[in-house]
Amino acid sequence: MGDKELLNALKERLLTPTTDLSFDVSAISLVGQSLIGVAPETRSEITQWVSFARTLASSKVSIDLMLVTVNLYLQSRSVLAGKGTNITVADIAIFISLWDLVAALSATEQAQLPNLLRWFDYVQHNNEVHQVYKEIPIKKPDFRPPNAACLGVSAIKTSAGTDSNGALKGNVDVNSTARVPDIQSETAGEIENAEKTVNGSKATPKKQAKESKEKAQAQKKDVDCSISVLDIRVGIIQKVWKHPGADGLYVEEIDVGESNVRQVVSGLAKYLKEDQLMKKKVLVLTNVKPGKVRDVLSSGLVLCASNKDHSVCEPVAPPEDAPIGERIKFEGYEGNPEEVLNPKKKQLEKILPDLRTDALGIATFQGIPFMTSKGSCQSTISNASIK
Incomplete structure (x- = not known):
């Protein structure tokens, strides 16, 4: 059985709440180790993303919250699991869960989710995925490399700024080092704070990282x-x-x-x-x-x-x-x-x-x-x- 057939099997099982995905994941791993991951930490990430895909399929999580979470998570990553650019079962499972939703997004809505849409377009052009799923047109954001004076900028700037609700609009034109949310610990309130950072909050990523590190160290020292x-x-x-x-x-x-x-x-x-x-x-x-x-x-x-x-x-x-x-x-x-x-x-x-x-x-x-x-x-x- 090839990866194309396994993608179809995985799709069917995602949409059937009473089934278990472990069989499909094991089968895919026999075709290619890259899909299931080699490092233990990558396999752990894959397991969690597949679990999240099942949650999406059963509508147990807010769609808006999920879109913001995944978009921010992908801000500094090419794929969902692992540190490289190899597509894994995690990407395939979330792609399947999001396909109908992404197909219904307007051009304006797409512009507000640049990281998610960039990842989605990357996955949909995978040979096996492309054979199973109809391609969804994705408008890619224009990108202008930052000049030397801009290299220290830590927040995303857009050519058109933000609307009255603080949502991103326009095209991303500088590289961002804004805080990326952790899909395994982000709560709704923390996601809102992350959005404020992306949209120009005064808080800097370095300051946030330093404060988090200091808090973690202080708590570790407290044996009690x-x-x-x-x-x-x-x-x-x-x-x-x-x-x-x-x-x-x-x-x-x-x-x-x-x-x-x-x-x-x-x-x-x-x-x-x-x-x-x-x-x-x-x-x-x-x-x-x-x-x-x-x-x-x-x-x-x-x-x-x-x-x-x-x-x-x-x-x-x-x-x-x-x-x-x-x-x-x-x-x-x-x-x-x-x-x-x-x-x-x-x-x-x-x-x-x-x-x-x-x-x-x-x-x-x-x-x-x-x-x-x-x-x-x-x-x-x-x-x-x-x-």
Whole structure:
């Protein structure tokens, strides 16, 4: 089977929510390693973009937010995954998800998304893609190389400026070094701030980068709020029942790879039915101090993602094949967890504000994914708080 046939298969599976894309990704990798990526970090990026493509196909994310996010992400990149110019499954999956939308864009709308449209045109002229998808006319922006006096300019300038709403108009005529958003940690508010930077905000990229670095270093020095003090394990719910003293609570017995199951009380009763939790893999914070919740002992905390108004809530899910009892890891934080968190230090309270899902639904700590040996953990709720 060639790449053309595999593109068609991938398209069909993207549009069928009940199917799994892993088969197609594996098949494509047999045809060419460049499509699936060689470096582990590239494969991780591909996995996240394919997951995002499925989110787009099921309309679980704002189209406007998605367009701005991808456009800004591509500001200094040729392709979505990896550091070069090789097209991967990530590009193909997002291209398929966006094709109908891009086809409907007006010339004015195209001009406001120069990075996304430049990438789209690059992908659609790939030989295999070109054979499957009808070419969409893309008006490319005029480009004038900056002179020596302009080399220090850090914000995008346009020949026509911006409209009353602050949207880009006109043609890009100088190179930009404005901040590029990170697709794995950007929230709606951060994207808005990024747009302000692109549209001429006084904040400079160097200042933003310095402030972010200083903040990250300061937090790493604070041992009490380092994510490494938490002991988060992959568990599976073996039994669940209603709390005898509270209608909104469940009591669960969870296997986290220890000799005995743990009994945990969680506030999921108003969001999920008991049969939806049975045999479900979850993430359990195991080193919280045991205590009674309405006279029922709880020896752990099930980490859940929740939207802003808390109308939707669900446990963060590890990969289906992640081993029971495996500890969740965070790149750059290699320390050992404390045996039991000290409530007086308020360690958990300090860390929780930095636990969120990103635009792809990937669970993160300050933008760093929750990782297992089988991949990242995630939720169907994007840009959500985790606690």
